[in-house]
Amino acid sequence: MEKRTFLKGGAIAIALGAVGMPKISLAAGGKTIGISIPAATHGWTGGLNFQTKRTVEQMKKAFPDIEFVVAAANDASKQVNDVEDLVARGIDALVILPFESEPLTEPVKQAKAQGVFITTVDRGLAEEGIEDLYVGGNNPQYGVIAGQYFKKKFPDGAKIVVMRGIPTTIDNVRIDAFKKELEGSKVQILDMQFANWNPDKGFEVMQDFLQKFDAIDGVWAGDDDAALGAMEAIKQANRPKPIVVLGGSGMNKVVKMVKDGGGAVDADIFYPPTLIIPAIELTTMRAATQAPIRGRYILDSPLITKDNAEEFYFPDSPY
Amino acid sequence: MNAAAADMPHRPWLGATKRLSALGPILALLALISIGSLLSDSFLSAGNLSNLLTRSAIVGIIAIGATYVITAGGLDLSVGSMSALIAGLVIMGMNAAGSSLGDSWLVVLIGIVLALALGVVAGTLNGILVVKGGIDAFIVTLGTMGIFRSVITWLSDGGSISLSSSLKGVARPLYYGSVAGVSYPLIAMIFLAVGAELVLRRARIGRHVTAIGSNPEVARYSAIRVHRVRILTYVFQGVCVALATMIYVPRLGAATPSTGLLWELEAIAAVIIGGTALKGGFGRIWGSIVGVLILGLIDNILNLTALASPYLNGAFQGIIIIIAVYLQKGRREV
Structure with a gap:
């Protein structure tokens, strides 16, 4: 003792x-x-x-x-x-x-x-x-799955914007895999900005994306926190055509939205x-x-x- | 010697330089606006300007309180954490009230009153510790900053505290609503800024704030109740944080441990960019608002233009902050 x-x-x-x-x-x-x-x-x-x-x-x-x-x-x-x-x-x-x-x-x-x-x-x-x-x-797979999601969602091509996370190796690996997956496809990345996996930053970055581009078909927010912010900005902009939102990492709030269905998000990437x-x-x-x-x-x-x-x-x- | 002396009317030869340097933040703002409109077609659109001004109202309202605290020679580093804690507690309170009262405006009103009460309590705590406790403001508010941030992290288990989704709909207009195209948060900031500027310049208490920041000894001999006024500046800062929080909460309907992170630095930077003296004795509310707009504009322009690698956003901010303050150097040196 x-x-x-x-x-x-x-x-x-x-x-x-x-x-x-x-x-x-x-x-x-x-x-x-x-x-x-x-x-x-x-x-x-x-x-x-x-x-x-x-x-x-x-x-x-x-x-x-x-x-x-x-x-x-x-x-x-x-x-x-x-x-x-x-x-x-x-x-x-x-x-x-x-x-x-x-x-x-x-x-x-x-x-x-x-x-x-x-x-x-x-x-x-x-x-x-x-x-x-x-x-x-599996961080590279995280980006690959996100890329595949958008390719499948938009077989005829689409314009999407991307939110990056906190500048780290993990973020680089995911984004590189994502870009590689989309190479040669009809899905075009309009712009990428850091949103730090943060809902407030996600909101502001999405507001600015919406001002900058008249036509956005989808957004990969990289993370569910940022995706929640992006969804509010999209709701506020009230565009006639719905914008597809994909986050990632399996936040329970977002998984519930996917589970319940009928909302703005129909998928999430598991990285919990x-x-x-x-x-x-x-x-x-x-x-x-x-x-x-x-x-x-x-x-x-x-x-x-x-x-x-x-x-x-x-x-x-x-x- | 100090900034207040430069305000003396009987040194007319200083007038011209002073007026020019007073324009520093405005010049910086105008320069940024013209850069923005040159680089991006969507920059001057009504939608973008409305987004920008509404977003800026949150830190703008906090900066109004910070101007008082700094003018009186104090400092409050706890505002960001205070906002996060108030946001969390108010959301918990509103959810509880909502479950018995239903989704009505009354619940939102309860939330506002609760926020203001919490702001007054937190501000009084800071003020009393600094003034009566005689502890340096930097240390007291660094301490409360850590305390508030830890408590919200603990309350939320490191995750988020969310407003129930039906209440979110009721509270939403507080951020997204507008009158004749002018959003509520912007209206709130303008009213508060005009009122605070008038009080600072014309009312007795405002002059006392400036006098104390300029020279607390002289202020005391002039029968100013120094302790009371200094505590009141922290209480007012708490009230401003509470108001800003009630604009923030309906935006995303959630408080997280990262809510309000670094708002204290944004607010202090805005106050100094706006021409208020960091060591006290001279304050300018409109300058602080211009400072907040400058900081918001930089982010916005960089997002809209993809001018450079986003890794460098912080560097642009740094450069512009230093330039904006350099433009007022004339007045400082007097």
Whole structure:
């Protein structure tokens, strides 16, 4: 018991880690899993935090011996500190959704060198072979599915506008795949602007698109938050011809619209914050049962339509 | 020495330069408008101008309050977070009221009253901590900024708090409605701006605000109730944030942890672009409104023209802010 309170003094624990003392598990016999994720800065990360909390609670119930430490960071440099603190606390496994790949590579490598089992989620690291387990969505497929949706929707050609996200690698990968998918098709991209996966920005960007172009057949908002903003701007403009809106990532509000049908959106692309769930579960399983889990676990990004919407609908999630 | 001294009428030789530099923000605005109309056919369309002015009203109304706070020598960094928190609480309140009262205008009215009450409470909190607590305004409002933002993130579980869809329809006109082509948010901003400008220039309390920002010691010896006036500027800022929030809420009908992000910087930048002295003692409401329009115009023009890579939007904003303020350097140096 004394050892335990001793370690809970964070500063001392960090000092211990820094001088390379051997790891001491917090709970006697049990293992500790550290989870490092981005803080709730937009809807998707909000959902991520919600699902993390939920999964950790379930896992604690199932495996009372295992302890969890969750740290949410606002930016990459805070996340680097978080990882260092977690390692200093003596974690046995680290589940991390890196803010950016580059800055997090070195600290995670250090953790690995200390014998920590590494699970990366959604984004890989800048160097291959560090993580033991990778759980991710399929970002290129995200763009491809969106491209296919518009090609199928408009076989005779159409003019569409695109909202990009927060300028990041993920956004680049998706947009490149989207543009490539539309190459040679009759669907023409009129313009692209950053809407930061944000409803307010989505509203303003869509208002400006509507002023700039007389004929718009569709918009790919890239994200459901931005799509909600775009829908309001379209409603306000009151164009005689309806504009097709596609968002993405599976916000429950939008999935419900798809499920109910008859509204402005008839599809969504699955790229949900729920991908943290298998990452935490698999890592916990490994710690608890010594299951030899390693490798890559890729979740598809299928198109959500009225027929399969039920499967992707989480009414209680904040996202 | 300070800006108020430049206003003294008995230094007539300063008049010409002063008048010229007072035009700084207007010149910048006119330059932007002509650039916009040259680069894009749709820029001067009634639809675009109406969009732009209505959008700008939200930060515009906040900037009116910020002008008072800054003129009195204070600062409020919490306005964006305050707006997000008020938006979340008001939506929760309206949903609760709507479930018992039905979808009526009464619910919207309750929402407005609730927002104003919350704005007064938050503003009073800031004001009392700064004035009575004697803590620097930067620190107090940096603290409340973090508190308000965290509470809304916690309340919304990191997601969004949405107005029930039937109430959304009732509240919608608050943002989208208009009289003779002039939108309600714009009307609200104009009335508030004219009133605030008149009070700042003509009413006793307005002159007290300026005097305190210019020199609090002298103001106290002049029997001005310095503490009371300074607290009132923060309360007025809270009221302005509440009004802006009641324009924001019906637009998308939701509050999220990213609501109002960086509005404090936009408002402060607009106030300074407009010619108000950052260290207090001189304030110009119309200048702040022009400042908000300048900031809104830059975004709008860049969206309409695809002039350069959208990665560079922030750089254009930076350049124009610096130029707009440089144009008034004449007055500052006096």
